[in-house]
Amino acid sequence: MSELRIAGIAKWALIILLAVILVMQAAGNRSSSTSFEEMAGAVRQSTDLSPMSEGDNQMLKRLYGIDGAEYDGFMLYYPASSMGAEELLLIRMKDPAQKEAVRKAMETRRDTQLSNFEGYGVEQTAMLENSVIDVKNNYAVFVSAQDPAAVQEAFRKAY
Amino acid sequence: MVFSSISFLFAFLPAALVLYRIVPARARTVLLVLISLLFYAWGDVTHLPLLLFSVIFTYVAGMEIGLYKVRRQKRSARRALILAVAVHVIVLGFYKYTDFFMQNLASLFRREPAASGIALPIGISFFTFSAISYLADIYMDRAEPESNFLYAAAYITMFPKLISGPIAQFKDMQDQFTAPRMTKQGLLAGTRLFLVGLYKKVLLADNLGMIYAGIQTLDTMAAGTAWMAMAMYSLQLFFDFSGYSDMAIGLAQMLGFTIDRNFDYPYVADGMGDFWRRWHISLGAWFRDYVYIPLGGNRCSTRRQIFNLSVVWLLTGFWHGAAWTFVFWGIWHGFFVMLERFVFRDIRQLIPRVLRIAVTVLIAFFGWVFFASPNMGYAFRWISRMFGSDGLGFADAATGYYFRSSLVLLIISVLCCTPRFGRWLNGLSWHKGKAGAYVSSVVYVLLLICSIAYIVGSSYVSFLYFAF
Known part of the structure; x- marks a missing residue:
């Protein structure tokens, strides 16, 4: 696998992880x-x-x-x-x-x-x-x- | 942890410096990263994962952009840059601006505003801008993508500049990580700068802040008191931020890194353009290099220049905080910068320099009223009080009291706003031989003793105050 492909996969994996963290944080901190x-x-x-x-x-x-x-x-x-x-x-x-x-x-x-x-x-x-x-x-x-x-x-x- | 706390001055800093000096050179970068992460965790451990994410993501995205550049795939490199910057901006927006947008949306639809409860991670505005600088410099061929993850991590997390800048650009820092120049001169110069910053923060800014806070508790105030509040806050902000910047730059110097100065006596600027070449220089340079010039800078039509400047000043205001007061403050500065550049460019030199400085200071000080106010109504009420709206005339007993109790502090502060004191001190160190060096050493030791005494004493006073 080329370096570029690895970097691309790692980048998207990090973005997905970030999205999960942000959604969880937003849901957990919901104000009434x-x-x-x-x-x-x-x-x-x-x-x-x-x-x-x-x-x-x-x-x-x-x-x-x-x-x-x-x-x-x-x-x-x-x-x-x-x-x-x-x-x-x-x-x-x-x-x-x-x-x-x-x-x-x-x-x-x-x-x-x-x-x-x-x-x-x-x-x-x-x-x-x-x-x-x-x-x-x-x-x-x-x-x-x-x-x-x-x-x-x-x-x-x-x- | 703040630089002016006892725990930093007597525990963290000495331990960090000793460790950094005794470990082998090849282990210094990893130590710097670890120390910086500890420094961050000390103040905001809950957002440490976010900082780590920012570092890893920036490193990976930088590598991808670099690889596209090597393969001459310009369009792909551009797409990768836009996506990576967008991720950083979204994260910044999520943490910093969610409440602002929710409140404005709620008031638009006449609903009760609800707080998101999302806490602002310490230093997010600064480490996000550092990360964007890393990516943009690679894309613009100003720097190579780091093959060593530790160097990228050290650039973003470096503790002297992590929390409140200066926003040193990657292109100016990259070479320094491979071989930090650790010299005795650097250590001494860094220590001197750190002490000057400590003095500005602890002895000037904190005392000015105390008087300002006292004035703010008044239900009504005479015009003179409101003017004094404006002056106190303006001076406090300058000494607070420039003091912090001096300490940060001094700390970096002690560790063998050079970061350009962030303030250059802004209150003697003779125009708003000049003011912004002297105030928060690293932020101005960041917006110039990564927003203004890519938008076309000033090599375009006047109309386009006005658009470019408007974008920059709107963003500058918004970057400082999620409130309309900051947006207005940005517009305020942008308006006067443009007025100076496009309307008064030819005639401003005819005005005496002293008058130009006075007008610049007045514009900047009025801007700080919006900067300091929690909302626009408060700011306008403050300004109306400066013109006697409380019906107490220009001065009353409170004006006299605050003026008398702050007169010495005001005189020292105004003197320290000019380059004279700094030049005198530097002159002693460098040009007057041994005698000058001794005098300068005594001055710096005195600054240290006074600052430490004040740090210890201020907690004592605040403890006494509880009894009332």
Whole structure:
């Protein structure tokens, strides 16, 4: 086989490989075009919010250390009583670069709650251990509830 | 990893230099490639495969173009070049411009814009242009296709220029890979240039940037403050980028490579054409050699020249970023370059040089307002503030505060925009014998100590700031 033919084959093989990489990257990084209201509605309907109170930006800053003004939208429900561990946070990011900060804030909050209940709140600890953090390209959800899987499913369907 | 970080200055650079100097000459290229890949992975490991793809693909495509040239199959060589360049442009477009096109399409169809979430690989604009230079130089018979894969890989990945240029052209680099000229003089000259760059970046650009960022937090500003913001950003950008370029060229020199300077005191240019012969010289040369001249350059009708220049300036703007502000900035510069060339060519020499420099600086500075702004509305609001739209007059308390706190920095910055300081320092090194060399050594050591102290101190200050 001539050098030219080998170079041609290698070139096309590389182009095909590149196309596969780009398509996979584009598919994997897809952002949701679902509006925040739609997403919030879907998530809200998937769980019982009665043991929780709705939180504002001040509460978001206090519990998670992040400023809601820097995001496209957020919905926060926090435990209504000091013995509650039910919690729900939905955030829509302005920029995918915010993903890691949001994930870290959610993990820190969960760890803080776990350490608060550790040793005496068996049910609360179990609930927090089963909690779900799901961070997509432009949406993230943290849910600690009786059935976090239902919230995650609703979140993924709406995404 | 940035050149001005502690980890680079005290770990990566000394280790790389020592290793590079002690390994046998025949192993230097492979070491350079490995060091460069490590340097890239340190900052952006997820896109390392993309960089490797770019290198392998460029090498293979270059070989194919070269083989067609040997067989005198010009049309096939041209087709191979177009395809290879198209692949590089598509990859660049995918990573850099997808969001821009999606947002514009969404607003066109009145849909909510969605972010693609595709992260921009570090240095993609620079290594893509290096790869295109490799291919085009082979096609234009300016260079031979590399038979040694390592030389091609070293050209594209070479860590001093990998992230932010300069975009050294392959034809100027090829011979250097076979026998890098490693001399004591080169090491010293490279070190000196690196220190000057470090000083520009750390002591000037970062401080100017801090003042600029402070001004940007003001809800309202007097006209003078808005003008000051423009000046601060313009100076910051120059010292930041030219500092980085100096460091890159200095590093290359330490490794035995010569890369032409990328900045030549652009703020003393006496026209926009002159400005672009002094600002980001390697980018201007790239567009001239690979876009402007192939389009016909200036050996054609005036109408065609205007078209060629428009293409070049539109691309120059778009290359800098995926936003309308960058496109406008490109058009802005292109407009004044063409105005100077086609309308004022004969009469501009009648204007005193000082006035020409002042007008050039003003045009360039206004251009940076668009360059710095996140969107067109912001840029126009900024300009309107420069003419008092906030109703606070020319100066208020904030203007006085920022002026007083930045006066010394401004004076030093303006002095460093002129060639005097550099000439004085170089003059000491080369022409004043031993005494001059000692003084110059002291100056460079002082620059190093001040820069390091500032790098360490700045993290300390930012840590203190958290407490507030």
